[in-house]
Amino acid sequence: MSADGDDAPGGDSGVRTDGAGEDVVSSNRRTFEDIDWTAIEADSRRVPPLTALWWGLLTVLVSGLLFDAYWRFAPEIPDVPVLGLLARETGGAFSFPVVGVITPLTWLYALTLLFVVFKAIVPLVRDRRMTMYYWREFRKNRLAVLSLVWLAVIFAIGTVGPLFLNTPKVAPLEAYQPPVFMSVDSGVPVSCVGETINGRCHGTWEHPFGTTAQGKDILVSVIYGMKISMQVGLIGSFLVILVASAVGLLAAYSRGWMDEILMRYVDIQITFPTFFLYLLVTFMFGGSLFNMIVIFGLFGWGGIARIVRSEALQRREEEYVLASENTGAGTWSVIRRHLLPNVSNSVITAVSLLIPSLILFEAALAFLGLGDPTIPSWGEVIASGRRDLDRAVWISTLPGIFLFFTILAFNFVGDALRDALDPRNVGGES
Amino acid sequence: MQQPQWWWCAVKKWGYLVSRLLWAGVATWVILTITFVLMEFTPNAQYAQLQFSAAQSGGDPEQALETAKRLRGDTGTLWAQYTEFLSNIVSGNWGWSTYRSQPVTEALATAIPWSMMYGVPSLIISTVLGMTIGLYSALNQYSREDYAATLFAFMGISIPNFWFAIILLVFFGTVLNWVPILFDTGVAQNAAGNLTLGGVFSLANLRQLILPVVVLTTGSIASLMRYSRAEALEYVEADFVKTARAKGVSDRMIVLKHILRPASIPLATLLVGDLLGIIFVGSYLVEVVFGIPGLGTLSYNAIINQDTALVFGTIFVPTFIAIVGNLAQDLSYAYLDPRISFGDDE
Numbered sequence: 001m002s003a004d005g006d007d008a009p010g011g012d013s014g015v016r017t018d019g020a021g022e023d024v025v026s027s028n029r030r031t032f033e034d035i036d037w038t039a040i041e042a043d044s045r046r047v048p049p050l051t052a053l054w055w056g057l058l059t060v061l062v063s064g065l066l067f068d069a070y071w072r073f074a075p076e077i078p079d080v081p082v083l084g085l086l087a088r089e090t091g092g093a094f095s096f097p098v099v100g101v102i103t104p105l106t107w108l109y110a111l112t113l114l115f116v117v118f119k120a121i122v123p124l125v126r127d128r129r130m131t132m133y134y135w136r137e138f139r140k141n142r143l144a145v146l147s148l149v150w151l152a153v154i155f156a157i158g159t160v161g162p163l164f165l166n167t168p169k170v171a172p173l174e175a176y177q178p179p180v181f182m183s184v185d186s187g188v189p190v191s192c193v194g195e196t197i198n199g200r201c202h203g204t205w206e207h208p209f210g211t212t213a214q215g216k217d218i219l220v221s222v223i224y225g226m227k228i229s230m231q232v233g234l235i236g237s238f239l240v241i242l243v244a245s246a247v248g249l250l251a252a253y254s255r256g257w258m259d260e261i262l263m264r265y266v267d268i269q270i271t272f273p274t275f276f277l278y279l280l281v282t283f284m285f286g287g288s289l290f291n292m293i294v295i296f297g298l299f300g301w302g303g304i305a306r307i308v309r310s311e312a313l314q315r316r317e318e319e320y321v322l323a324s325e326n327t328g329a330g331t332w333s334v335i336r337r338h339l340l341p342n343v344s345n346s347v348i349t350a351v352s353l354l355i356p357s358l359i360l361f362e363a364a365l366a367f368l369g370l371g372d373p374t375i376p377s378w379g380e381v382i383a384s385g386r387r388d389l390d391r392a393v394w395i396s397t398l399p400g401i402f403l404f405f406t407i408l409a410f411n412f413v414g415d416a417l418r419d420a421l422d423p424r425n426v427g428g429e430s
Numbered sequence: 431m432q433q434p435q436w437w438w439c440a441v442k443k444w445g446y447l448v449s450r451l452l453w454a455g456v457a458t459w460v461i462l463t464i465t466f467v468l469m470e471f472t473p474n475a476q477y478a479q480l481q482f483s484a485a486q487s488g489g490d491p492e493q494a495l496e497t498a499k500r501l502r503g504d505t506g507t508l509w510a511q512y513t514e515f516l517s518n519i520v521s522g523n524w525g526w527s528t529y530r531s532q533p534v535t536e537a538l539a540t541a542i543p544w545s546m547m548y549g550v551p552s553l554i555i556s557t558v559l560g561m562t563i564g565l566y567s568a569l570n571q572y573s574r575e576d577y578a579a580t581l582f583a584f585m586g587i588s589i590p591n592f593w594f595a596i597i598l599l600v601f602f603g604t605v606l607n608w609v610p611i612l613f614d615t616g617v618a619q620n621a622a623g624n625l626t627l628g629g630v631f632s633l634a635n636l637r638q639l640i641l642p643v644v645v646l647t648t649g650s651i652a653s654l655m656r657y658s659r660a661e662a663l664e665y666v667e668a669d670f671v672k673t674a675r676a677k678g679v680s681d682r683m684i685v686l687k688h689i690l691r692p693a694s695i696p697l698a699t700l701l702v703g704d705l706l707g708i709i710f711v712g713s714y715l716v717e718v719v720f721g722i723p724g725l726g727t728l729s730y731n732a733i734i735n736q737d738t739a740l741v742f743g744t745i746f747v748p749t750f751i752a753i754v755g756n757l758a759q760d761l762s763y764a765y766l767d768p769r770i771s772f773g774d775d776e
Contacts (some may be wrong), residue, residue, distance in 0.1 A: 390604050
């Protein structure tokens, strides 16, 4: 291994001094004096463009979110000072130029995707060597690769589809249309959109997945359901990661009574059966999708906070952390540079197995009718077909297939990630 | 190092048990307090409705609210309400269910046997079968059967309970007509509407309970299989197992005495904790799909009918069972596992 190929990332410029220096260290061994420290210092002060972009976008998003929240809620709370230009009478959303009104959910989703891009995809692209290593490990599990493709397709369709499709409308005349390639007795649909042959109504491409009892197109509902499931899974786990790492690291770092209080709270939160907690809170505060996701995020982090804490406690005692503390690194920099990156593998693995349960919870709550009535989700469509099992099987079964395979795919991917990311888990299994 | 005295061990063990007991009490109290705070800070739908109807009929909404609150005992300072709430919960006075027109505890008492009818068989089947399959998988790691079992476990974990129930109903109820689609409570009851032993174990009742048991078992058996496989794998290659093999101990004895015994300790604790959770959540949805009048359906109807007291009652039951389960888990750990330290650093 040569010193050239093993430079720290981002630090390759400025390390080499000049031709004369090169001659001195022809044996590829550089001593302390050979390095131009002033150049390195100048280099470290320059902010790389990607970092600048990250902080810029983050600032834009967070300030936009705060402004929107202020615009929405300030007039309703009496004690909030209403600043000159922003003085207004009524509450309600702010209509931004170009994009129009942004819902709270969209804000959170944008923040989540920003984090995914800059904290997962960018590092993966930059560190090719580790990426290839992870990919080789991951590829061993062929089902997981297939699952990843499935999830990518669901994510892509769920992101793009709702931009072009309107939410399915109630159309009583088009109720109970069978899916394409399927036929039912012509007595079942009110009026058959497709052909009626021998007293059987055949499905058409107009409604490839058929329609519900209200005449809503199931394919459109399923596409909207993809978006919702992805939002629930990604935003929910994003919130969980934020809270869990904050609490876990705080507990590990402060120790003493703070640690005790935080971990005892986690004990209680874990004791409470999660589903019933969600049920209770959804019952009390209403089941808008935003509420539901926030509830998932605020009450689902117990297990992962425990993982973060125990990992961080172990890492703190390791020599590289002690060394950096000895050379004068502050608490924050130790956490950011050493603890967080080292804890992240366990967190990612745990979260990839948390996502399917969040999606399943959302579907279950929607199935019980506690979900958001304005947005079609998989659970809601499954519930709507429950009364028509004897004549319109497709209403309940088709969205369920998507739900099942999405959860299965997340479980497979999580399992493969655990094998790939966790070096302690050699050859073993769960 | 000198061995500690036996009485010191006993003191530490009892100290541990007492601390766990106290902890269960604290957890219960915290959960009750949080519930009270939640109830206090959410607008009561019934009160709002009362005020609305009072205003509609020309009455004074404020006065109607006062009367309603006095009737429910929601008067006095916050502290007085809080202590009354706690003493009511402890003394079993869980409030009045408006939707069922009966005390919440009575509604719960009629519902719980229905849940147990399929919950208990499912618990037993998934424990026995799940542990057996998991153990077999671990002993034949990477065999074809192991892969099949793993795949089945993934399916079982991933399949949404309520959807699976619907699929089974369509197939076995509508297409094959083997089981009734509508759940009939009459077959298990006598003329007075009480459950009878003969009725519960009658063929008609057992037939309609098959599908709920199957659905509930798929989910729980899968996770039990995974856990028991992982636990057993830790001991398959352990030194003492190798020694036993080298000495010529029969396979049967190795599995039963050297692998199952150490592996069963964490599994026993898992059983009370996680499995109960899976069963409760599963039963909630399963009951709604099959129309079984158990705890889940009761809770669901309470939510639909905005019956706050009943909602809380039906959610308290699984929560308390979870707390007791956790306690039992800690206690059983203390007795089963000789290696546990009754923690100075616990």
